[in-house]
Amino acid sequence: MTPPFCSQQAKVTPAAAEEESLCPNKTWDTASFLDNFPNAHPTSSFQDSGTSFEFTTGVLLCFSRTLNFGSHQCSMALGGMLRNAAATYLHLVGSLQRKNAGASLTRCLHQTLTMQKQLQARRLDKIDKNPWVVFTKLASECDAVNLGQGFPDFPPPDFAVEAFQHAVSGDFMLNQYTMAFGYPPLTKILASFFGKLLGQELHPLENVLVTVGAYGALFTAFQALVDEGDEVIIIEPSFDCYEPMTLMAGGRPVFVSLKLTPTKDRELDSSSAWQLDPTELASKFTSRTKALILNTPNNPLGKVGWVLGPDRLLKHLRTVHQNSVFHCPTQNQAAVAQSFQREQLHFGQPSSYFLQFPQAMQRKRDHMIQSLQSVGLRPVISQGSYFLITDISDFKSRMPDLPGAVDEPYDSRFVKWMIKNKGLVAIPVSIFYSQSHQKHVDHYIRFCFVKDESTLQAMDKKLQEWKAELGA
Numbered sequence: 001m002t003p004p005f006c007s008q009q010a011k012v013t014p015a016a017a018e019e020e021s022l023c024p025n026k027t028w029d030t031a032s033f034l035d036n037f038p039n040a041h042p043t044s045s046f047q048d049s050g051t052s053f054e055f056t057t058g059v060l061l062c063f064s065r066t067l068n069f070g071s072h073q074c075s076m077a078l079g080g081m082l083r084n085a086a087a088t089y090l091h092l093v094g095s096l097q098r099k100n101a102g103a104s105l106t107r108c109l110h111q112t113l114t115m116q117k118q119l120q121a122r123r124l125d126k127i128d129k130n131p132w133v134v135f136t137k138l139a140s141e142c143d144a145v146n147l148g149q150g151f152p153d154f155p156p157p158d159f160a161v162e163a164f165q166h167a168v169s170g171d172f173m174l175n176q177y178t179m180a181f182g183y184p185p186l187t188k189i190l191a192s193f194f195g196k197l198l199g200q201e202l203h204p205l206e207n208v209l210v211t212v213g214a215y216g217a218l219f220t221a222f223q224a225l226v227d228e229g230d231e232v233i234i235i236e237p238s239f240d241c242y243e244p245m246t247l248m249a250g251g252r253p254v255f256v257s258l259k260l261t262p263t264k265d266r267e268l269d270s271s272s273a274w275q276l277d278p279t280e281l282a283s284k285f286t287s288r289t290k291a292l293i294l295n296t297p298n299n300p301l302g303k304v305g306w307v308l309g310p311d312r313l314l315k316h317l318r319t320v321h322q323n324s325v326f327h328c329p330t331q332n333q334a335a336v337a338q339s340f341q342r343e344q345l346h347f348g349q350p351s352s353y354f355l356q357f358p359q360a361m362q363r364k365r366d367h368m369i370q371s372l373q374s375v376g377l378r379p380v381i382s383q384g385s386y387f388l389i390t391d392i393s394d395f396k397s398r399m400p401d402l403p404g405a406v407d408e409p410y411d412s413r414f415v416k417w418m419i420k421n422k423g424l425v426a427i428p429v430s431i432f433y434s435q436s437h438q439k440h441v442d443h444y445i446r447f448c449f450v451k452d453e454s455t456l457q458a459m460d461k462k463l464q465e466w467k468a469e470l471g472a
Helices: 030-035 050-064 079-099 105-116 131-142 158-169 184-198 213-225 242-248 278-283 311-322 330-346 353-373 393-398 410-422 435-440 453-471
Strands: 208-211 231-236 252-257 289-293 305-308 378-380 387-391 444-448
Touching (some): 184 305, 208 311, 231 242, 353 387, 393 410
Antiparallel strands (some): 208 305, 378 387, 387 444
16 A cells, blocks of 8 residues: 555555655655645745754654554554644655655655754763763673772661651652752751851751752752853862763863872872862963862762852752752652751761761771782772772783773773672772873772672672782
8 A cells, every 4th residue: 555645656565665765756745645634734844944943853753663664554643743744744755755766765864864963962972971881781790799889788877767768658748849949848957957067057048959969969050150161170080970061061171180199108098198289270270260179079979969059159050950850859858858857966976877977987998998908909098988099000010901992091991800800890090080181090990888798798708819819
């Protein structure tokens, strides 16, 4: 059966359907075609409006796929939704038929649209690759002990679990939207809690914005404050989202690296030995500088995040927030609010979670330091966060030719080798640096120690096996 919108009859066979045009060497009858769409009418939007073309491009590609060539049928269930796209489609099909009657209609249409307009926005250029995907996939394939990603593999404290359970099973109105810029009890406790820590008065409505995680806070800030051509100073090592977020906003990242002052021989380096050179930092400021990212430790985390700041800045972040995610899940905010209310009562006392958690993390840190040293790795003693940067210089000198791409930093090749051969996952430190600076830090890898005791014991077993191989 030939589709009714061809002006002459043409036989279409299943074998030829994919390689031949729908109606070879035939013209298109606009009136007959539009009869399939009761609400359709010819339009010049394709020729006159770039905006209309951008909108209909995706629709046309979808429409071309509704033609069931193999069964000689056309699925025309789109109805009035295509009243503008139908006529636009005719313009394209007509030109394609004249250009190459023997080519596949779908293929020609795709090629024509591709040549006309790049599908993705230019702001996505060169930021599509994500190192976390690579190492997470490799860790899963090798069934290795994951000490790379910074996630706890143990349950949260009981009071936090109880707060979430209460939020889910209690007031049913917590299933509904709350205020766009933050659940009032949460903004109130955040203003009170951090106001005391900062020694200044914070207003819950003017100085607090609740976002979807710290990622949401960062993205909102970049989109609200960074404009085309603005420069953003990023201190390295930095979390790897800062650069792409700057680029997406149209800004230009400017990098300045912390410098290590080595300690005496045989002594482990400390994170405090990584210093920011004020003279170098000052040299990075220009008339185009818009922002400086200062975050310690440089690793955002969390499911519910927030921004604290003056109203003259936050009002612009609120504009981005209300026109993107609009608000965060109310139940999550209620649970976080209850947890902070509990912490405020215990803060500064032995029962304070903010006191207990760092103590527990220090014990895990010391455990990992001792274990890593057993195979010749040299950890840098961290004084914050729950990560350890580790020097692998000895391995780089002993086995410099690990497999990998020619331009792949050594630390990246070493981590892949370690995952596959030793069953341990870490993250190369070079991913936290700009491309031009990676060669200076490719002898460091990063481990995470916010792990359950069973995970650390699994690490110990892998390291003991590695130590035995070194001694053989």
